[in-house]
Amino acid sequence: MRRRLVLGGMVALAGMRPALAAPRLRLxxxxxxxxxxxxxxxxxxxxxxxxxxxxxxAPLFMVDVEGPYPDGLALDRRPWLTPSFILLRDGQEVARFEGYPGAAKFFEVLRIMLDEARRSA
Structure with missing residues (x-):
């Protein structure tokens, strides 16, 4: 079991979402x-x-490295390198890429992250 850093004011319970709702990916x-x-x-x-x-x-949203972060966000560790791209499923970190690989590689790296999210669903 991975340890998670929960950011924000409220703690979200893992797996607590409506039964018929599809997991929501966000970057x-x-x-x-x-x-x-x-x-x-x-x-x-x-x-x-x-x-x-x-x-x-995976619709995009941006945060400053110093925050504030969305409530209940569960990350493997606090980001410090910018830019960092963290793929989230319902607020839980699924995959992360730190740094910018350039325009030629960005979507390729993101596709790998999305494939990892599919495998871990």
Missing amino acids: MMVRRPGCVFCAQWDREIGPVYASRPEGRM
């Missing part, structure tokens, strides 16, 4: 002001992310 981008690689991601990927199949499978 959290952790960033910090002045991060040159975050700015590069903003220019290269940001404008097209939501229109890509990967972006529709």
Whole structure:
């Protein structure tokens, strides 16, 4: 059993969701002001992310590395490197990639993360 760091004010209980609801995948981008690689991601990927199949499978939201983080978010460890991309299923970390691999590799890495999420479902 992996230990989880629960961030935010409320603790979400694992597995507590309506029986008929599908697990919701989201991609959290952790960033910090002045991060040159975050700015590069903003220019290269940001404008097209939501229109890509990967972006529709895992809608993106962004948080500052210092927070605040959504309540009840369960992560393997607190992010410190920016950008970090953390794939979440119902607020639980499924996969993580730290750093920006560049425009040519970003969606390939994200597809690997999404495949890992499918395998662990």
